[in-house]
Amino acid sequence: MTADDHPWIRARIRQALETDGCEVCGEAATAEEAVRLATKLRPDVALLDIHMPGNGIHAAQEISRSLPLTAVVMLTQSPDDEDLFDSLRAGASGYLLKSTDPATLAEALRGVLSGQAAMSPELVTRIMEEFRAPGRRGFRRKSEAAAKLTPREWEVMELLAQGMTTEGVANKLFLSPTTVRVHVSTVLRKLRVKDRESAFRLLRKE
DSSP states (O other): OEEOSOHHHHHHHHHHHHHTTOOOOOEESSHHHHHHHHHHHOOSEEEEOSSSTTOHHHHHHHHHHHOTTSEEEEEESOOOHHHHHHHHHTTOSEEEETTSOGGGHHHHHHHHHTTOOEEOHHHHHHHHHHHTSHHHHHSOTTSTTGGGSOHHHHHHHHHHHTTOOHHHHHHHHTOOHHHHHHHHHHHHHHHTOSSHHHHHHHHHOO
16 A cells, blocks of 8 residues: 555556555545555555655554554655654665665565565665664673663663764653653663763763
């Protein structure tokens, strides 16, 4: 299924996919419609625009959570890092720009169904740079302290160490600020430190 608020884009996508042997089982124009349609049809792939009414990233999160067998792929004009990483955190298995050659779209979606990530080549470097960011390099994942944390606790602490606020981390990870604070409190207890800065120092310690 596809979801985009522009009918001509949906028509172009449908034509490209059906020409290459894919079946488009439904179309939606808003995030709410996309979630409702995906729940009804349970497609193999949900191809979503980010900036359609209702926010495609929220639709991606809801579909990924409620339909784990449906692969979510974003097809968007936005090359912004924030949209890219928020989409991946929401559960998307791919992020393709609308400048992608329509003739290659079906092949990319088949790759997703076989376990590959669908990603516009120009975005791969950005993902690599994200994982090489100073805040991430600073923490030692193989340290004794690191072994005590869950992946989600790691993610929260890394973002906070990069200077993000509690509210910013909550928005980025689709959590409530209260949940972020609970994660931080749990980390402080596990590491037996009194504050965040002490935790950061311990996690960076050689």
